[in-house]
Amino acid sequence: MSAEFERFKAAHPKAVQAGLGAAAQVYAKEVKEYLKRGYSTGDYATGKAAESVVVSEPFQEGGEWCVRVGSNDRVTLYWEMGFVHVGSGRFDRVEHWQFALDESGPAMQTAFANAYDAAMQAELG
């Protein structure tokens, strides 16, 4: 293999990680905006759910690079998956994470591409 290819091969994983990190930040920002609105009327929104959004470092799983955006606040899981209120039997579901993902897809792709290109240029010149 050529030296040029070897340089590309060495730079690629770091660039992918940079791209994933950038894309994850786009999604995290979008989902925080959704969560700030609260659920149902929004009257009880405290900002706690938005503040709970965390972004992992890029990691490898099954031979692929991944990044995880999530929350350790269980209430966000209840609302995203839907739940039955204790006592009243009322069902509620507000899918902020899903809608944020659907909406931010193109922006995430752009952020990934830009960060990937910048990292490759920085590495390869």
Added chain:
Amino acid sequence: MSTVSTDALYQLIVTRLLTYTDPDGHTLAQNIAGRLWRLAPPDNLKATDYPFGIIALKSPQMPDGSGQIKITATLEVMFFGRPVGSHTAIEALGDRAVAALITWRDATSGLVWIQDAVTQSLPTYAAPADPDVQQVRVTAALSCYPTLLTRLSS
């Protein structure tokens, strides 16, 4: 039964889920009767409403290169049961739904098929959620060459 509209497609999927007979001779309809609702159950659920399911088609897309005649979406079926001890029975509903979906190809009007169907038990919730309710989530990738359908709701 057809793929002529979003409503028709939902009916097609619901019929498949409820009427599929697994190798042990069981159907979902035996357990949940017709309680497989679209998007949400009725208000003020009663004890007699359990177990039940909710079905939704999510993130509809027309993939690049399909000439805008193919639609893909994530199919989600969520099963709810109570009390806590019913978890095994609710998981069995998820297994049956997966079997019904992965063995399904429908070409009676348009073409519909399913891939990557999986079932997952959700953790037991705490207040304000009812901690007696058990949830199992089934997701699958739906592909469809519809007869006329150009969009999917939700």
